Structures are given as C-alpha cells and as structure tokens.
Amino acid sequence: AQSVTQLDSQVPVFEEAPVELRCNYSSSVSVYLFWYVQYPNQGLQLLLKYLSGSTLVESINGFEAEFNKSQTSFHLRKPSVHISDTAEYFCAVSETHFNKFYFGSGTKLNVKP
Amino acid sequence: NAGVMQNPRHLVRRRGQEARLRCSPMKGHSHVYWYRQLPEEGLKFMVYLQKENIIDESGMPKERFSAEFPKEGPSILRIQQVVRGDSAAYFCASSPARDSSYEQYFGPGTRLTVT
Numbered sequence: 001a002q003s004v005t006q007l008d009s010q011v012p013v014f015e016e017a018p019v020e021l022r023c024n025y026s027s028s029v030s031v032y033l034f035w036y037v038q039y040p041n042q043g044l045q046l047l048l049k050y051l052s053g054s055t056l057v058e059s060i061n062g063f064e065a066e067f068n069k070s071q072t073s074f075h076l077r078k079p080s081v082h083i084s085d086t087a088e089y090f091c092a093v094s095e096t097h098f099n100k101f102y103f104g105s106g107t108k109l110n111v112k113p
Numbered sequence: 114n115a116g117v118m119q120n121p122r123h124l125v126r127r128r129g130q131e132a133r134l135r136c137s138p139m140k141g142h143s144h145v146y147w148y149r150q151l152p153e154e155g156l157k158f159m160v161y162l163q164k165e166n167i168i169d170e171s172g173m174p175k176e177r178f179s180a181e182f183p184k185e186g187p188s189i190l191r192i193q194q195v196v197r198g199d200s201a202a203y204f205c206a207s208s209p210a211r212d213s214s215y216e217q218y219f220g221p222g223t224r225l226t227v228t
Binding site: 043044046051090100103106 | 117119144146148153154155156157158161169171172204206208215216217218219220221222
C-alpha cells in the first residue's frame with residue numbers, strides 16, 4: 001500500500017523568506033504526485049502536479065516542486081512567501097491507472113509579517 | 114461552471130441518529146470520490162463511485178457506512194447510527210473520467226459533529 005509522509009506538521013516563516021515543505025512517499029510502482037492547498041474551512045485546491053516529463057513543476061503563484069525518484073520525494077518550495085500563503089498544504093500520491101489518492105497528514109504554513 | 118457542491122456544510126447529529134451527506138459533482142464529471150479527514154490528520158480515501166456503480170470501496174468502514182451515486186441526483190454518503198468517532202470533515206471530489214488528467218476537484222466539505 002501507498003504511504004505519504006509529511007514530516008513537518010507546522011512551518012512558521014517570516015514574509016519574503018524562502019520555504020520548503022517536505023513530502024516523501026513509498027511505492028513500488030509508478031506514481032502521480034500532487035500538492036493541494038487548503039485554506040481555513042474550505043476544500044482542497046490543486047496547487048501543482050507531476051504526471052510525467054520534466055521533474056520540476058511550477059504553479060502560477062510561485063510555488064514549485066521537484067520529483068526525485070531515487071529519494072521518493074516531492075518537496076514543495078517557494079523562494080519568497082507572502083502572508084496570503086498561510087494555509088495547510090497536503091501532498092498526495094496516486095498510483096498510475098488508479099484514481100485513489102493517498103494523502104499526507106498535512107503541513108500548516110504560517111507566514112508572519 | 115460551478116465547482117463541486119456539498120451540503121450541508123455543517124451537520125450536527127446525536128449518537129444513534131443517521132447522517133446523510135450530499136455531493137453534486139462538477140458539470141460533466143461522472144466520477145465521485147469520498148474522503149474523510151479526522152482532526153489533525155490528512156484525508157483518507159473512502160469510496161470511488163461512477164453513476165450507479167461502486168468502483169472501489171476499500172476505504173469504507175464495514176458497518177454503518179454506505180454510498181451511492183444514482184443516475185439522477187447527487188451522490189450520497191450515509192452514516193447510520195452515528196458515534197462520536199464519526200465526527201470529521203467529509204470531502205467529496207469529482208473527475209471527468211478515470212484516465213484523463215488524474216486530477217480530482219474537491220468540494221468545500223461537510224463537517225459532521227456527533228454529540
């Protein structure tokens with residue numbers, strides 16, 4: 001079975017500082033990888049995804065994530081965060097040919113002024 | 114194009130009552146997924162449905178929980194004889210087809226509180 005590990009439950013950071021949210025997964029088969037963001041009392045919104053091709057994927061609001069197959073990681077990074085980035089971020093994995101998602105336990109990003 | 118809709122947004126039930134959670138997928142989507150999020154945890158897959166078919170219910174508890182996605186109308190997640198441990202946020206997601214972009218679009222969730 002799949003498992004997704006987000007080691008950091010909370011990440012406090014000052015505005016305009018860089019941030020990295022870590023995600024590791026375990027799987028014996030090929031996977032698709034996703035990062036979702038959840039604002040308070042809202043549903044999940046897709047931030048970015050890796051299906052195939054370039055291992056570096058970017059979102060429209062400055063986040064990027066790199067798929068590292070050898071380390072089974074898909075860490076999320078942003079070079080300069082804003083207050084509005086304060087939210088909870090979930091890493092998710094789906095085995096190719098299946099649509100069942102396995103989620104990590106989430107990382108709460110708290111951006112301070 | 115409206116997103117995935119779930120209602121009610123908040124639901125309070127006493128122990129032993131039934132809870133019915135509704136999910137209307139995005140227009141044109143024929144696949145629905147239900148997830149449960151316990152406090153301080155990530156989402157856990159419960160069930161995957163297509164119209165009139167349950168495709169994968171490997172995450173559903175064996176008793177008291179059932180799900181359906183009829184030909185007409187929303188998908189329903191039904192919890193009978195609720196217990197305090199059922200208190201959680203229940204999210205529905207939809208997708209247009211099984212082998213498309215593998216992306217799932219999530220609704221705002223229903224927060225169930227069992228008193």
